[in-house]
Amino acid sequence: MRWRFRLISDLAVAWAGHRVLLAALIAFTAIWIAVGLSFSFPRQWFLLTNMVGTLITFFILLLVQHSQNRDMKALHTKLDELIRSSEAGNHWIAAEKKDVGxxxxxxxxxQDQIPENRA
Structure with a gap:
């Protein structure tokens, strides 16, 4: 189940970020306005527009956040491995999990270890 969600999420994020989607949304908006003009924009038209726009925005936000979280976890894992394999101190591993202080x-x-004359 988890791999299916990941696959669907990856496809949706790639699709949502594609440049063809922008052209499709512009065409859809033009058609939506033309149909609205032909019906004199009833009140339900604005309610439906607001509801659909909000739902799509929320859905895309969740997909992008999920994708960014997975990418950041992979990035942190790679950085931790670089720290482990280098001469850097191991106290830097998983620094993102520590508190702000x-x-x-x-x-x-x-910063204190960097020489002052270094640009």
């Missing part, structure tokens, strides 16, 4: 302390410690 600890991250700021680690950043300040790193």
């Amino acid at each position: 600890a991250i700021e302390d680690m950043r300040q410690q790193h």
